[in-house]
Amino acid sequence: MAKKKTSAKTDHSIKPAPRMQLQPAEMRYAEELRALAESDTAPRPENWSLSPGAVVDFICGTDGVKVGKTKASSRVITEKFVGSRNLIQRCVVTLAGERGLMLVGEPGTAKSMLGELLAVGISGTGAFAVQGTAGTTEDQIRYGWNYAMLLDRGPSPEALVPSPVMQAMQTGKVVRFEEITRCLPEVQDALISILSERRMMIPELGDEDASVFATPGFSVIATANLRDRGVSEMSAALKRRFNFETIAPIADxxxxxxxxxxxxxxxxxxxxxxxxxxxxxxxxxxxxxxxxxxxxxxxxxxxxxxxxxxxxxxxxxxxxxxxxxxxxxxxxxxxxxxxxxxxxxxxxxxxxxxxxxxxxxxxxxxxxxxxxxxxxxxxxxxxxxxxxxxxxxxxxx
Ligand SMILES: Nc1ncnc2c1ncn2[C@@H]1O[C@H](COP(=O)(O)OP(=O)(O)OP(=O)(O)O)[C@@H](O)[C@H]1O
Ligand SMILES: [Mg+2]
Structure with a gap:
């Protein structure tokens, strides 16, 4: 019998797509972010990519920031969010403090877009994100396990699969929680201790002190749609840990x-x-x-x-x-x-x-x-x- 020709080994590694259908904001606005960082001389909170003023400029736009060392040339920063500059300023100030930022409003008012832009302006990336659904579990907010490793070796730091929230805590970045009110209230409440104690305990590791601590720069932006089950069902304890901003449709x-x-x-x-x-x-x-x-x-x-x-x-x-x-x-x-x-x-x-x-x-x-x-x-x-x-x-x- 003729020997069956063996096919070349399948390559399972993930390669970057040659062209993307939708670029993340940090790629789309890479040049603007570079120009802002270059000209930004104001003090930055620890781990922030830009100063608070430059983050507002990134989102609301500005006539021109100086670029280049030798020639006096400038670059226009485009307006991305159409709305009040004061609102964006308040959002940025919230994120520099201890409380989370909750963007609420009707569907299609750019809450998600604004959340991504704030994360990109502050942390240089909008990649840390949890999408809230009726099926979201606490693992997606805290951590999960690589079960093969867990069965083989028992609970160990290597077998732990961190959630985007945990990764953001470790690296001092902004994490986005989309459509938080679509999750069950008990799942949402996993955020309470993270926002107040800035620490995530891992009791399975056996060590009483096994915890991940939030590093400076970590903060949470959540979005909630007023047409969904509603903010009213959020626990009072969780609501108290957020500053709420309502995003209205464009007035003009x-x-x-x-x-x-x-x-x-x-x-x-x-x-x-x-x-x-x-x-x-x-x-x-x-x-x-x-x-x-x-x-x-x-x-x-x-x-x-x-x-x-x-x-x-x-x-x-x-x-x-x-x-x-x-x-x-x-x-x-x-x-x-x-x-x-x-x-x-x-x-x-x-x-x-x-x-x-x-x-x-x-x-x-x-x-x-x-x-x-x-x-x-x-x-x-x-x-x-x-x-x-x-x-x-x-x-x-
Ligand atoms: N004020 C605004 N400034 C800039 N773009 C806006 C504004 N309002 C709406 N848009 C447009 O609406 C699009 C959709 O916004 P986005 O998906 O962020 O809305 P959303 O509030 O998160 O909606 P949903 O509640 O359905 O998730 C944006 O990408 C943008 O094109
Ligand atoms: Mg949205």
Whole structure:
């Protein structure tokens, strides 16, 4: 019998991906971080990569920081979080102290993004993170074991598998705890002793003093979504160990439009075969942001009452809609009318929880959309003609 050809040994080592779909913030903003660190002469808390002021500049942006030793050149630091500078300042001050930082708000208000940016600005990495789910266990907050080693040799420091929280304590970094309120309260409470005593005991090692101590620079940023089970279920003891900051949707309409435009443009760079910069239709963004804001707030700019759907009309969803419609225009350019796709996408955003939300959207069409169309705006007239889409019809089908 012919000998079966043996295949080359499988290489199980993890190699860096040649191209990443989404770069972590420390890579995306590596140059800005370098420029800030170079020009930052203010004192830094122990183990921080930047001073508190430079962390705020990294997140809120600044006109220019000096770079290079010989030539007087400067580098603009882009605005990443659209919102109050004071809020970011408070967050940074909290993280320099003993308490954790809890970012709460509606979905899609950039809580996770802000948490990552704060971790990257302070620690140079956002990699230490725990994602809270209904299935999160205490091991994921404290430590687990390599069971093969544990059975072979018994509990030993080598058999211990540290959680991201433990690693952050050992290295003096910021750890992020995403969606903390999705975890069971007893699991959340594993953080209480970590935040107050800054120490994690490991009784299995047999030694009464076996503990990991937090080194300077360690702190915790948690995020909580107001639509989830809720902050009210967190234990009072844990709440007392956090400073709470509420993240609100973007207040200014023009800034929200700019953000939707710039984020969607950036997102379209991935998956675009030509690699060319794609322009987003200005009228599309204008309509999209106006509609989202009206439905989010329950009141139009003109002061008309709007029946709000039960779904959250977040900026993040507006970015996703602008991106999806423009991507369709890239792939199917012939005779493409971006506005014609808007009602279908809006229905997709709105119809997530309650069937009644379709009626609410139809009510919006019969109210503000009709009134603006009757006032003579051609864009709103065009939208009014597309009302049939909301009733399930596909024009041109
Ligand atoms: N104020 C803002 N500044 C900058 N970007 C924003 C802002 N609000 C929303 N965004 C956009 O929304 C995206 C989503 O944000 P992110 O996922 O961080 O929200 P979240 O509050 O964590 O939502 P969720 O509660 O669903 O987890 C961001 O990547 C950004 O494009
Ligand atoms: Mg989030």
């Amino acid at each position: 309409e023009a800034r929200e439009r700019e953000l939707v435009n710039s984020r969607a443009t950036a997102m379209l760079q991935t998956g675009n075969p030509s690699g060319d910069r794609v322009e987003i239709d200005e009228a599309l963004v204008k309509l999209l942001v106006t509609i989202f804001r009206d439905l989010r707030s329950g009141r139009s700019n003109e002061g008309w009452q709007v029946n709000r759907p039960s779904t959250v009309m977040s900026t993040a969803e507006a970015v996703a809609v602008a991106t999806a419609i423009t991507r369709e225009a890239v792939f199917f350019p012939s005779g493409f009318d971006p506005i014609s796709r808007l009602p279908g996408h809006l229905l997709g955003v709105v119809m997530k929880d309650e069937a009644k939300d379709r009626e609410r959207l139809l009510g919006y069409w019969d109210g503000p959309v009709r009134r603006r169309a009757e006032d003579g705006s051609p864009l709103w007239k065009r939208l009014l003609e597309l009302r049939v889409v909301l009733e399930g019809e596909e024009p041109g089908a």
